[in-house]
Amino acid sequence: MDKERKRKDGRTRGKQIFVYFPLSPSSASSIVYGAVKPNRNDNNCISVYVVSFENNAKHQFEALGTWNADHLARDDSSSCWIQLVKGSHYAKIKSVIVGGVCVPLSRATLILYDETFIQSEILERNEDWKCSKCLCELGSLLRLKNNVSLDRHKVPNELVEDSIFNHSKVVLQLRQRALQCKAWRRSSTDLGSTNLLWMMVIDLILGFCFVNMFHSLGGTTEVLEKFLQSVKLIADYLQLLIEWLMGVPVGLKLNRPLSTVVGKFFLYHLYLWKTYIDIIRPIVSTVIFISSTVGLIGLSFQMALLSDLITMASLHCYCFYVYATRLYGITLSGLRSTFRMFGGRKWNPLRSRIDSGEFSWDQLCVGMFIFSSLLLLLPTLLVYYIVFLALRICVLLLQGTLKRLIWIINSIPCYSLLLWIIGSPSLAGDVLFEVIPGRDSTLKLVWIKLPFVESMIRSLNPSSPKYPHVNWSQRLNEMVSGDLIYPL
Template sequence: MGIRQRHLNSSEQSWNIFVPFQIQFEFSGYLCGEVRQSVKLICIHGVSSSDTERLPSNVIGYWQRSSEGNSKSVQHFESSSLNQWVTLSSNAEDQIVCTLKVRTESNTTIEPPVVCILFTPQDVISSFVLAEVHLHRDTLKSSSFTSSLTDFKGPKESGKSEETVAVLSQCLSTVSNVSPVSVKTFHELPKSAVSSKCFHLLPWLLLSFLNFCGCLVENCTQRLHPLVLYVLSRPSTCQHLIERYKHCWTVGSHIRRSRYQHFLIYNAYCQQLLDTALGIGICVFIVYFELPETLAGNVIGWADDVALKLGQLVKALMGAPAGLKLNAHLTKTMGLFFQYHIFLWTGYLTVLRSVMPTLIWYSSWVGVLGASCQLCLVSDMLSTLTLHIYCFYVYAARMFHLQMYALGSFWRLFRGKKWNALRSRVDSATYNTDQLFVGTLLFTVLLFLLPTTALYYAVFTVLRILVLIAQGILIRLVSIALHTPVFTLLVRLFSPKHVAGSVVFNVHHVPKDKDCLVLTMQTSQLPGKDLVSLSFPKTRTEQVPKHTWAEFLSNLATGKLVYPWVERASSD
């Protein structure tokens, strides 16, 4: 940066002095601010008139143009009980020069090197993110503060990014929390439309109604029998309402009142407002154009086609699919079993045909809670209409798993082994001739019947996975709707300063005859991913998948149910 190291004393730690940009428009006056001795930080946040007889208690320096002397500042410092005094002046080139006088314990005065940082307090306070002190250490680590000061502070002070962030956090907290009295400040908050009552009323009512529904669902489910609770907790709609209730509770109660909390509330408001608007729009569209009858006919027609195609598929499996030689008796028995279930399912669809329009008409009004609730309801309806596919998958999976388990046991019998359930290990065992004969016979029968069972299992597993993919797409759409920071995107687009989350430092100039470095600090935008993560409560925890892909494939190969997962109670 071209800084002359001969002006700097590397044995003395430099002070950081934050000075508002707007001070250049003042002719002269006493500087008001705060000194933090522990981190060698001085934050100036106002100017008091130089003609005031009784100065405010937070005066820490003096500002003057080049045409004036500095007798006032020196006299006031020598006659006061202050240990630090800042003198700001503009030289002949209209550049700011900063000097700091520090009174030591021996009552002597020294002038340590200083870093004068010109910044705009209004930019800091107007940002929802920077105004929250507890976020500084996360959002400001990527700033160029440390790299800008490395040459100035010397090699002994370089690389201390944590201390630098702490110093900057101290400054931002001082600017954010200042409450000036009889001091002219430079950072009055602009009046924003987001603080109007009209903006809060409708979303607040919607969130309150959604909060009530989620609280009602959660409290009711907690007082039911565990089996009934398990059944009611499966639908996506109930899970969605409970999740929204917890999210609203977190935003409204678990975070202290601050501008950052208002930022989270605005995001929740805008999300719910857009979600409800889309839901009501879909509801009005369905009711206005009298679509329940049409949608009911299409849904029942699709269910009939699925049942018809499934019956044809089972009939094909009862023959010789793809030229495979299957066990005729077993495949015929399994085919008749599945065809009978399809016959029962078609009878259920006949009963459902008459009430489906009414169900769709009433279900459309769930849009009052938002389009995301409608998507969850569609997912639950898809689960209901594909219940027969799920049953076929469970039947085939259980049969295949039992067969694989029996083959594994008989295989251990041939090797003179057995499974010790108490110690969960394989031990040696001795078998007589009759046991080996019966084991060999059963192993042979099960091995030759395995292709037939495996074929049915593979077909119904593929159908089940296709249904899960469709449901996963719907749930992913709901997740996108719930985790899209609408307010953040709008503010980022139309007023980016309100979501600035980091700062950038640039060298302004270096005075020739002073141990001083003058920097300019400007707010900058965070990456989109970081900004989205800051738009949600910090108490929100990411859901870690309970099962890996290796476990998923292992369960598929052995015939265990892949969804819903069957959690086995631990032996503890």
């Protein structure tokens, strides 16, 4: 029995004890509570987590020892008992008893931590932090003590049936605001819920300022007149542009019959558009009136409404762009098909590949005639295509800018931005161990501030949509090949 006891005492004394203790204790002297966890990777290591200075039956923490209270009796039911006392600047370990055996102080390491940054939600998303089982366990115990949960309820972007209303930016923004409110109600983290609340409040304040500016411009009547005047002015300039293309633009000698036919076709649609402006005048007046009220919901709604108004005002430009693109695309397709014919090849639609083919002399003659005709008509169609493509790109750039401004308002974590500026430990992104001078067995956890962009990315609102990236190589390929360019 004595040999067995000595062997057991030897194994206990050979264990390495890591004691996690708050850097700034909330009590001057008391019994400390927490949990004892064996190291999963090393059986000779034991981690002791001191997280509370008061007993709470709800948390079911066990008594682990005393802090600055040598007069308090030891709890015999505890498997581990540690006496900690206040040193010159930091706490220090006085004695460690594990399983009734006193462990040498050389085998005990004190790790001081700051409870504020240990519970950082940004830190929980660090991959290196996740790999540290001991630190993750410490964070879990602290959240248990403070009744804080990091369970993130993912709020998906709800898909609805396709309809004409889904193309309205105002309708999409209304759905986005509904998702934000749902995410705010479900959010169980302080950082996430505060970011969402700040975002919606700032959006409301900016929207209120925009409404005041709107009324300072004269209200609905003045804004309506300015809007319709701008639309008519654009239509007049567009008419002059088409008439210029029907002549000799920049000295280019175009196919006059084709240019005349295409130009008159566009002028006819432009005339219909001017008539359409007078028809939609009451509708635009109602929309602008509603915007003065919608602005109280937020600036993002005003931007969404402005994007819809731009779509409405540039509808004729979009129609002209579609016509020119289809004519240009059909011409290119015909040139490619007839050019393949001269090489004895043809497109196989069943296998989606180019196969060899045999053509008669009559077919080659017809192909030569079509190829020559399309090649001669191509410069005229190309000029019209380039002009209306440029107009389309201008409209898309304006709408794309508004779309990204709306994304910024819906996504930027304003509260996290403020915490990053003031250097709050609540936004800690990583930690490192720092040895306290003169005390090799005492370490201090120090938090590291992440770069601005990385901190903002980790703090993005849970309901924020994906950033609208643009594949410029794909867009360039669409421009060259004559495919329609959709909103950026």
